[in-house]
């Protein structure tokens with residue numbers, strides 16, 4: 001099986017590790033390099049995963065996954081480049097780092113070393129992620145196929161041109177946070193209407209799960225599904241009127257534009 005080294009055992013590194021193990025990836029083919037000892041120990045005890053240094057992890061892996069913050073990207077790639085990378089074994093780097101273009105990594109690596117940039121999201125923890133792939137200059141079709149195979153075990157996989165990844169980050173990378181925020185706001189509103197927090201939470205969570213399943217399984221658009229809930233002159237129409245007059249659509253447009261701009265900015269400042 002493909003040996004995978006995860007550099008950075010934070011939230012997304014852990015989501016990937018947990019999702020891969022859950023989907024049947026062998027723990028002996030996974031390794032994590034995590035800077036903080038206590039965090040490394042936590043990952044080792046939770047998942048039984050081997051924790052090691054960046055150099056050892058990189059030397060022995062087929063796929064080296066970068067899951068550190070943009071500000072740590074350069075030092076981590078420099079450290080990887082110093083190790084004995086194996087050209088014969090066709091190793092490759094997969095960067096999950098938001099904003100940072102593959103062109104920033106490629107000159108720091110041995111000539112022609114393949115890099116694929118990926119924007120995942122945290123639902124891969126439960127096998128329901130979406131990972132958006134963009135090949136760097138030296139990544140070949142077989143590299144892309146390998147990464148597609150690995151990530152399809154933890155959710156859906158989409159491929160785009162790298163210049164679309166900042167927009168992708170705004171939509172699906174950050175996306176789970178928007179739904180969690182909406183859930184939070186709806187629970188609070190339910191409590192405001194007199195429901196207990198437990199009841200309000202249970203209703204909101206199942207309504208989200210059910211709506212997501214309908215979106216996934218139905219051929220109808222979100223608009224058509226919404227119309228089916230909206231009786232003329234009824235309760236939903238009253239609620240939607242309030243959401244629209246409070247600028248819901250504009251708020252999402254501005255929010256996603258801000259996320260995209262921030263992703264671009266993080267790529268520029270991650271030196």
Ligand SMILES: NC(=O)c1ccc[n+]([C@@H]2O[C@H](COP(=O)([O-])OP(=O)(O)OC[C@H]3O[C@@H](n4cnc5c(N)ncnc54)[C@H](O)[C@@H]3O)[C@@H](O)[C@H]2O)c1
Pocket residue numbers: 007008009010011012013033034035036039054067068069070072076096097098099119120121122173174
């Ligand atoms: N969290 C998300 O939803 C999400 C989604 C998509 C992409 N990303 C991207 O993934 C990356 C990590 O995000 P996160 O939320 O997991 O952050 P995080 O801070 O939770 O995790 C980063 C981890 O990297 C470790 N680290 C830093 N330098 C290191 C080094 N030199 N060697 C080993 N480990 C080192 C840190 O100790 C930390 O545990 C970011 O670049 C982010 O843009 C995150």
